[in-house]
Amino acid sequence: MEIPVLPTANxxxxxxxxxxxxCTRSGTLFESYVEKVLARFHDDFVNPAPTGRFGxxxxxxxxxxxxxxxACYGQRxxxxxxxxxxxxxxxxxxxALDQWPSFHTWRFVTxxxxxxxxxAVIIDLQQAHGPASPRPLTIRRFDTDKLWLDIVAGLGAxxxxxxFPGAPGIANIELADLIPLLDSLGTASATVSSVHPVLPVPASKMDFNALPEASRAEFNYGRRxxxxxxxxYEDASDPGLYDAHGDRFRALYSEARAVTSNPAEILERLYVAIAGPNVRMDGTRANAAFSVVSYFFDSCHIFEMPAVTATASEAEVSDALAH
Known part of the structure; x- marks a missing residue:
C-alpha cells in the first residue's frame, strides 16, 4: 500500500x-493560478467559458x-x-445571483x-442574504492568506x-512510509511506557564503530x-512493519558502507534516506530522524556488533525471554 508523504515543517x-x-501576480495571471488550485481542490470544479452575450x-x-x-479578481x-x-x-x-440559482455559497477570491x-459591499450582501431572506446565502471573501489556509495547504504533497515542483527534501526519500512516524515524533506528546523493549546494546558498540562525539550526542538525544x-510500531496496522523497516535499514546501511567507511557520513546518508536531503533545515525533523536511526542502531539492525559482546547480548535476551 502506498503511504502518502505529507508536507510538514520547512x-x-x-x-x-x-x-x-x-499571489503577487496581477490580473489574469493570478486568476489562472486560482483556477488551477480550485480545479485540484474540487473534483467537479468547472469554470464556464464566456459565450456570446452571456459571458x-x-x-x-x-x-x-x-x-x-x-468569483475571482486579480489586482490590476x-x-x-x-x-x-x-x-x-x-x-x-x-x-451570478441572476444566472446561477443552484449555489448557496459564494466566494470572492482576490x-x-x-x-x-x-x-462594506460584502457586509451589505451578507445582510441582504441572511437566514431570513428569500435566498439565504453564505458569502465569504478569500484573501491570499485564507486561500492558503482553507484550500491550498490541504491539497497534499x-x-x-x-x-510547485522542486520542494526541498521531498524527492529521493528511501523510506517514505516512515514519514508519518517522523511527523508523530515532531508533535508534543507525553512519554509512553515501552511496549517492546529495545534489544540491549553493548556499551562498546559506539566505540567499536568509532562514532564521532556529535553523532553520539544525536543518538543520546534520540533515545529519549x-x-x-x-x-x-505497536499501533501500526501492519504487524510486519517493524521487521520490514529493519531489513531496509540493514540494506541502506550496507549500501552506504560500500561507498564510505566514515561512520558520520554513513549516518548522514541514513538521515537523508528517511527525511530527505535537507533534513537539517528543520530541527524538529532532524531530531525525529536521530531518534529513528538511533532506535535501529540500538536494535542491532545497523552497524557492526563487537563479536564477543554480541554473543553475551544475545544470551541475555534469550534468558530474558525464557523468564
Missing part, C-alpha cells in the same frame, strides 16, 4: 512561499454540484484598487487589498508538488523518544 513553509509568489455569467467557477460559486496595477474591487464584488455577485469600501517509537 516543506510546507516552502510551498507557502511559492503560493505567496503566485461567463459572472462566475469564475462552480463546484460541489453547483452549490458553491466562485495603476488603478484605484479599492474602488474597482468594491465595484467588481457587487457586479460579479449580481450577475489578491487586492480589501479595504473599508469593499468590506503530491498535488502541491505538481503546482524510543518508547514512543515502540508504541507507534
Amino acid at each position: 516543506w510546507l513553509d516552502w510551498y507557502r512561499s511559492r503560493h505567496q509568489q503566485e 461567463d455569467g459572472g462566475c469564475d467557477g462552480l463546484a460541489e454540484a453547483g452549490t458553491i460559486a466562485y 496595477p495603476g488603478r484605484d484598487a479599492e474602488r474597482e474591487l468594491a465595484k467588481k464584488i457587487g457586479k460579479d455577485f449580481a450577475r 489578491n487586492a487589498p480589501i479595504g473599508p469600501r469593499a468590506s 503530491t498535488v502541491l508538488d505538481e503546482l 523518544l524510543a518508547t514512543r517509537i515502540d508504541r507507534w
Whole structure:
C-alpha cells in the first residue's frame, strides 16, 4: 500500500512561499493560478467559458454540484484598487445571483487589498442574504492568506508538488512510509511506557564503530523518544512493519558502507534516506530522524556488533525471554 508523504515543517513553509509568489501576480495571471488550485481542490470544479452575450455569467467557477460559486479578481496595477474591487464584488455577485440559482455559497477570491469600501459591499450582501431572506446565502471573501489556509495547504504533497515542483527534501526519500512516524515524533506528546523493549546494546558498540562525539550526542538525544517509537510500531496496522523497516535499514546501511567507511557520513546518508536531503533545515525533523536511526542502531539492525559482546547480548535476551 502506498503511504502518502505529507508536507510538514520547512516543506510546507516552502510551498507557502511559492503560493505567496503566485499571489503577487496581477490580473489574469493570478486568476489562472486560482483556477488551477480550485480545479485540484474540487473534483467537479468547472469554470464556464464566456459565450456570446452571456459571458461567463459572472462566475469564475462552480463546484460541489453547483452549490458553491466562485468569483475571482486579480489586482490590476495603476488603478484605484479599492474602488474597482468594491465595484467588481457587487457586479460579479449580481450577475451570478441572476444566472446561477443552484449555489448557496459564494466566494470572492482576490489578491487586492480589501479595504473599508469593499468590506462594506460584502457586509451589505451578507445582510441582504441572511437566514431570513428569500435566498439565504453564505458569502465569504478569500484573501491570499485564507486561500492558503482553507484550500491550498490541504491539497497534499503530491498535488502541491505538481503546482510547485522542486520542494526541498521531498524527492529521493528511501523510506517514505516512515514519514508519518517522523511527523508523530515532531508533535508534543507525553512519554509512553515501552511496549517492546529495545534489544540491549553493548556499551562498546559506539566505540567499536568509532562514532564521532556529535553523532553520539544525536543518538543520546534520540533515545529519549524510543518508547514512543515502540508504541507507534505497536499501533501500526501492519504487524510486519517493524521487521520490514529493519531489513531496509540493514540494506541502506550496507549500501552506504560500500561507498564510505566514515561512520558520520554513513549516518548522514541514513538521515537523508528517511527525511530527505535537507533534513537539517528543520530541527524538529532532524531530531525525529536521530531518534529513528538511533532506535535501529540500538536494535542491532545497523552497524557492526563487537563479536564477543554480541554473543553475551544475545544470551541475555534469550534468558530474558525464557523468564
